[in-house]
Amino acid sequence: MHMHFVQNFPFMGILLTLICAVLSSVLRPRAARVVTLFVIAAVTCLTAGTLAYTVSTGESYVYMMGHFPAPWGNEIRAGSLEAVSLLFFMGVIFCAFVGGKERSFQDIEETKYNIFCILVDLVILSLQALVYTNDIFTAFVFIEINTLAAAGLVCMRQTGRSLVASVRYMIMNLLGSSLFLIGIVILYTITGHLLMEPLYDSVQLLVASGEYRVPLLMVVALITVGLSLKSALFPFDKWLPGAYSNSTPTGSAILSSIVSKGYIFLLIKIFYRVIGIENIFALGICDVLFVFGVIGMIMGSVSAVRATTTRMMIAYSSVAQIGYVYVALGMRSEAGIICALWHIVAHALTKSMLFVSASALDAASGGTHKRRDLRGVFYRNPLAALAFTLGGVNLVGVPLLNVFITKVMLMEAAFDAGGLHMAITLTAMVISTLLNAKYFLGTIQTFFTPKRDEQAVRVKNSFSLTVGLVGFIVLNFLMGIFGSQVLDIMVSGLACFV
Amino acid sequence: MGALIDRLLVNYESTASVILFCIGFSTLLMNNNLIKKIIGMDIMDASVYLFLACQGYIKGRTAPIIVDGIQSVEKYINPIPAGLVLTGIVVSVSVTALMLALSIRLYYRYHTLNLDEIIALAGKEEV
Secondary structure, eight states: OOOOGGGGHHHHHHHHHHHHHHHHTTSOHHHHHHHHHHHHHHHHHHHHHHHHHHHHHOSOEEEEETTOOTTTSEEEEEOHHHHHHHHHHHHHHHHHHHHTHHHHHHHSOGGGHHHHHHHHHHHHHHHHHHHHBOBHHHHHHHHHHHHHHHHHHHTTTOOHHHHHHHHHHHHHHHHHHHHHHHHHHHHHHHHOOOBHHHHHHHHHHHHHHTTTHHHHHHHHHHHHHHHHHHTTOTTSOTTHHHHHHSSOHHHHHHIIIIIHHHHHHHHHHHIIIIIOHHHHHHHTHHHHHHHHHHHHHHHHHHHHHHOOBHHHHHHHHHHHHHHHHHHHHTTOSHHHHHHHHHHHHHHHHHHHHHHHHHHHHHHHTTSOOBSGGGTTGGGTOHHHHHHHHHHHHHHHOOTTSHHHHHHHHHHHHHHHHOHHHHHHHHHHHHHHHHHHIIIIIHHHHHHTSOOTTOOOOOOOOOHHHHHHHHHHHHHHHHHHHTHHHHHHHHHHHHHTTO | OHHHHHHHHHTHHHHHHHHHHHHHHHHHHHOOBHHHHHHHHHHHHHHHHHHHHHHHOOTTOBOSOOOTTOOOGGGBOOOHHHHHHHHHHHHHHHHHHHHHHHHHHHHHHHSOOBHHHHHHHHHHSOO
16 A cells, blocks of 8 residues: 555654654753754644644554554554644643743753753653554553653652652552553453454454453453543542642643643543443443542542642642543543543643743742732733633633633533433532632732732743743634634544544 | 362462552552552562463463474464563663652652651641
């Protein structure tokens, strides 16, 4: 079969990132930063090419790695859903890396700056691999690479708290990886495959014949629990706030929006391409995810209301937003899955913007971390305050922005599901939205209330911070305004999953 | 009951790996000492690799290295699980290395390896 040149792009992106990550270790800090920026730009362009190609052909393709055909070799697979998600993720990484540049230089020892660049490269690498892989064991390897890189990002500031957060992050995440690995091993022993297509066929045969029911159930349970542990679904969220709030701004943004999202994307991929979504709906695992998602939505928001520091508040709000994703997954319908996929990207864009702008606001208020010290910060750093405001009202749910679309879709999916699902989802959404409004709007309100008898001193934003924040704002608006187009691409990409 | 015990005895590698996994898992979660946690984590990983490795082994067969020109599939074991275990070992070595490095850092800073004490001490520091 004739292969189009564009089909090489996903593989080239992965390879390029790997080479540059190695190269960064011997470069000077500034050169390493340039190389990382180059990686981000190159992967973004390659992804855009892949997106254009897959949208124009309307189908996905499988790319053979090495010279061993299926069912032996290793493969990657690209479709429009993978490409469009990855493109937005790359936009997030670019804005987070550029926007947090200065703070990263302050927070990180100069001799360690290369390591920081390598870790960002490795996150990009494992993100691409997790999104594109067609082989379930490769997925495990890159999950581990992702975990190690993320743990490095958590402890990059080398304060006591960040080291502790990193250890806790590692312990919980390794537990998740181990469970995931056991799931894969059992799946391998009952099917004899590791590539997703042959796995899917074997699993369908097993389901039809009724053989190995219990092991199959165990596989689904282990993989789901493993990945939800790693993506911080309630009650596995204890490691999250410390990890997100003690990293550098770039680190927090990448951790909250990229690292945890890659796992959920992989979970959906496994549901569709390995187990078969009908079997998942029939197994009842969705109900478990639904229940924990609902609790997460509420508990995350409650903790966020209580948080005293801005970054802790944003971190707890992530727990609630992850809850939204899992509630959508628990709807047992295609509409729910699409809502989850949309929210993965929407939340990634918003949360990273919040983390980067929050650190700029803290810096403008005399290096504070407390929410109450941000009074009147709008007059000191208007751009960062606007970016934070946009992110905050977005998460509360305002039309034209992307999270509003999530909420509409989730409601539609809940109405379709009907009965108890509908009642619980709507109640939880109302409570969570009210709590969201309380802590976000409450914080934002203080931004615009000037301090008494004090002349506000404007902070001059560096060029990179301005680029990062404006980039975030543009990305969020783009995704909201072109929502229906993005959604169409996602729906057609999901259709290729089967 | 007898049938269950028979099954456990026949698949003794799997039984052993489940027991090891439980030991490792509980050590990782319940012990406060960082080094013991890391040991627990390694036991847990090793048990998964044991489980994986024994799935590819078929009694009475040898490693798939062709000797004396015998190319029959019946003669050899499945090498893929062994390959996967090797990959897994590489992963868990790097994980152990990172965890030990973090433990050393924490020990220098707080002069203890007890994670609860470390968390309490770190909580008192400035954000």
